[in-house]
Amino acid sequence: MSDTPRLNTAGTALLERARDLRALIDREAGRAEAQGRLTDPVVDALHEAGMFGMWVPAPLGGAELSPRELLDVLAELSYADPSTGWVVMAASLANGTGGAYLGDDAVERMYAGPRMPLIAGQGTRPGVAVREDGGFRLSGQWGFASGMLHAQYSHSLGVIEGTDEGRIFITPIDEVKQLGNWDVLGLRATGSIDYAIDGVFVPEARSHVFDLNEPLRGGAIYRLGLLDQALICHSSWALGVGRRLLDELARHVGTRAGRPGQIASSDAFHTDFARAEARFRAAKALVHETWDDAERTLAAGGRLDVRQETMVRLALNHLTWTLAEVADFVYASGGTSALRDGLIQRLFRDVHAGTQHITSGPQSLRECGRELAGLAPGETWHLFALQA
Structure with a gap:
């Protein structure tokens, strides 16, 4: 159970940084759409400004913004460019919930670097997971993985074979087959490709129950x-x-x-x-x-x-x-x-x-x-x- 059950608030620093990024994001938006992913200058600037850590629990070095603070910061980024806002909202949510709900071993590995991890994937169309000693064997195909072209980890919903339990599984990006089929009307720069995972072993610590609502770390x-x-x-x-x-x-x-x-x-x-x-x-x-x-x-x-x-x-x-x-x-x-x-x-x-x-x-x-x-x-x- 979390040691800080009350709501954390972080103030306006991230909102001010998001406003400072508006000109860069706006300037790069056309090129990002043409290439089907955010440009490197934008991704680097988002990392440097701490945007991918806005949802991450404070004990892990994140900002852990409140809901209203998140609304304001993500709205500012989406104003600058809808695709950029979409990628940041998806990745920051996965980063935050991963930091709150995953086991200690996974969190120590994933959140130890100088930059926050970038996690992308799909939480609505389940694959199948077979329980094994120490974890699960995950297989499936998922769609619309916003931000995966920039990610280090995937975040995928799976149902445990023989039960109705849904879990979120985190896998390193090199264990994911990216299908690359992103030809859409809009939000083209999100690179929300489909992807597949075939029999990858996922340790227990790199998974959590889908509807978990009591964090291991972080606040309300x-x-x-x-x-x-x-x-x-x-x-x-x-x-x-x-x-x-x-x-x-x-x-x-x-x-x-x-x-x-x-x-x-x-x-x-x-x-x-x-x-x-x-x-x-x-x-x-x-x-x-x-x-x-x-x-x-x-x-x-x-x-x-x-x-x-x-x-x-x-x-x-x-x-x-x-x-x-x-x-x-x-x-x-x-x-x-x-x-x-x-x-x-x-x-x-x-x-x-x-x-x-x-x-x-x-x-x-x-x-x-x-x-x-x-x-x-x-x-x-x-x-x-x-x-x-």
């Missing part, structure tokens, strides 16, 4: 469990990208103000822009309100109840699909400038790639409605469904 944020922490990731990403879209549209129309026939002089556009801004800010407010409430519970030593679990899912779903509406509005308002290859087109594509993530799928929304309507008495959340 790890009591959320892996899935709820992932909801922070995707909420922060949508916050950053939505703000960038609206800011870019304002800049775009501003440069054309005063020219005959431009959208900047349209009363209808003014009204629609106001509505888009209001929808986005309202969705943002719901996310902040929900995680403020969750933080108060964690800070008091508690765990989220069923209604709070519902609300963190609902807030993400609402924000994600509000973001999609904002992206459609910005693209339509951008005219031929949005049609051509450029920033608005890339943001539009990235948003519609991001909406396909399972965390914002329709099942979760239906279950939220059922719980909010009082139709799920005695049920609790298991991933994206309520069960008795």
Whole structure:
């Protein structure tokens, strides 16, 4: 059990560093998309700024940010470039939960270097693990391993053969076959390739139960469990990208103000822009309100109840699909400038790639409605469904 069960807060230092990285990340974003992975200058800068350690438990030298701090830092990186924000959110989450939940032997090896490890993989489509003396033999194929082209370790969900137990398994990257099939609409610079593992032995210490919510090290944020922490990731990403879209549209129309026939002089556009801004800010407010409430519970030593679990899912779903509406509005308002290859087109594509993530799928929304309507008495959340 953790020696520090209360919520850790680290202040604004990482947020300020993230803001300092904006120009570099923005400048490198086009080249990153073309090559299907983040550029080396960006990855090095992220390491040097401590971004891959933002989620890592403080006893391991990480920042161990609170949920609201994570929302702010990851939103800033996602504003600079959606693919960069996506890679950092995925890797920092895996780094943090690995540091909190893995056994001592694994943690001593993985977190001992001058840089934080970078872990990438997939936690939603399970492979199969066969128990052996001292560990497990893991096989399977997984998709959408964001950041794997930069990683030193993979993070993969597997189900123990003969049981229903799901575990996360950490394997060195040289034991992973990277399938390299990354040809997608958006988020191209994330390099979220598919990969396979064939009969690799994983020591017990390099695995943990999937739904573990009591950390071996670190504080109360790890009591959320892996899935709820992932909801922070995707909420922060949508916050950053939505703000960038609206800011870019304002800049775009501003440069054309005063020219005959431009959208900047349209009363209808003014009204629609106001509505888009209001929808986005309202969705943002719901996310902040929900995680403020969750933080108060964690800070008091508690765990989220069923209604709070519902609300963190609902807030993400609402924000994600509000973001999609904002992206459609910005693209339509951008005219031929949005049609051509450029920033608005890339943001539009990235948003519609991001909406396909399972965390914002329709099942979760239906279950939220059922719980909010009082139709799920005695049920609790298991991933994206309520069960008795």
